[in-house]
Amino acid sequence: MKELDANGVLRFNIDKPVDFAWDFHRNGFRVINKTSGKEITEKTLTSFYLRKPMYFDLIDVPKHGCVENWRREETDELFADFFRECQSRGLVALVRSQNNKYGKLRQLLVAEKYFHVASWHFFHGELSEELKRGRWVAKSMTQTPIGTDKVFFVKEVDPCALDLSYPWFVQERIEGEEEVTVVYIDGKTYAANASRDSFDGEDSRKSIIVNPTAWPKCSLSADDERAIRGFMNETGYRFGRFDFIRKGGELWFLELNPNGQWAWLDEKNENGLVTLVADAIKAEDRQHRDRPSRQGPSPSSRAALP
Template structure:
């Protein structure tokens, strides 16, 4: 049985399911954890889903990590609260299940060892790509950031309050409070946003014309604009392959900027969303992901 660890709002998994013919799927929605019945013991485990599906330590074959998110915000006082404790307990348990399957080589595409975050990614990427100048600072504003245009970004997608997250935007560096941690990147006045989905040696690339954008962060306007398929050069695809070999990733979605003929690396999201690149099922992405799941499932 394939265990998919995710949440109820994961539309990508909903869209993927019809492609998983011949695969027995158990879906664990972490935000609905209290609708499942489970027993983990020295004799193994049994988990019963709300729809009567049974996952056991004997019938589990592999795990695909999607988006295990708690969708409702909670206020966590300094002294803690019961809701946060419950979430932490559930997360800890299901992470253990995931890590245990990883040790046995039974995770699909997204693996726990792939822990490289933006700082390390950008350092490694410099070997293979053009990378805009960047600084992650706190306590003092560096002199070199006081000239030219800079973008402020976030290292994580953690919410900063009232359900809001940081978006990438142009900033006046002199107005930043140095007592806070900041992630700054030199602003590239690019012609295109480029995103490339990598699936174990296969690369699917798309671009978005930035002349149609109002904001620096294309996520604000992406639902209103169309990403078009594009081709990378052989050297650019080789750079992606080399980066993935060094970091150990088998899957991920790259974010780039293109200015003229130059491609700039921004980041790799090791478990990035991808369904929005193939909403009409014409680009082969769903088939590619499904085939990879089946390959591991049938081993």
């Protein structure tokens, strides 16, 4: 499909990442074809046509994953999330996404309106100047397994030491006082926190895994609540678990887990979290029961049911 290039379209081959470099960040993006020198940025993009990502060099993925599969999944998700963002801005051509998921890229873009957000980059092939100074942590867009006995935890890295032939997601390290996680349940919130003193990189996480401990419930300010509701209203999610770092008394956004785990925060329902979730389920259930379609499916659709 090189003819696309000859017809005024910048073609990005997801299965030939070695030919391309990219950098998506809070102020825009740049994708460049390193062989032709053609590039596209937030200033020049007017339309995005996404073909289904395909890899002709199929690989056998081991049960616990492998780094090549991780690379592909991370790259697919980045460009799929970017495509959904372009769709929301009226910039896609021919093909439309059937969901409005907010992946890590889109979440960070929305979060800028409501919270403090540390600088971030999704990049490959080239290192921007910003990444050559400061402290950064490596994260992942997906939870794609990377190999036996391996987990891609958040880890502090020197971006200059990263192999640029892989796709990377890094964020500036936030020096805060505590971590705050907030479960949002259809308009209600439940917050818990843990002092940063109890975390020291991956080693502390290992200790938490070995000895899981619920974080104590904490309160949120009216501004915190307003920001959380604003984010959820804009994204359309009705449930999720936020992760923040509190620094100088203010929330710094890390991510929203749209179906994040929550029961570990109040396993015995001593603080009412289980009741909050159960009440929300029952409230929606009442709506389902009150629907006119409660009368039952039509004969034709009934026949289609298993």
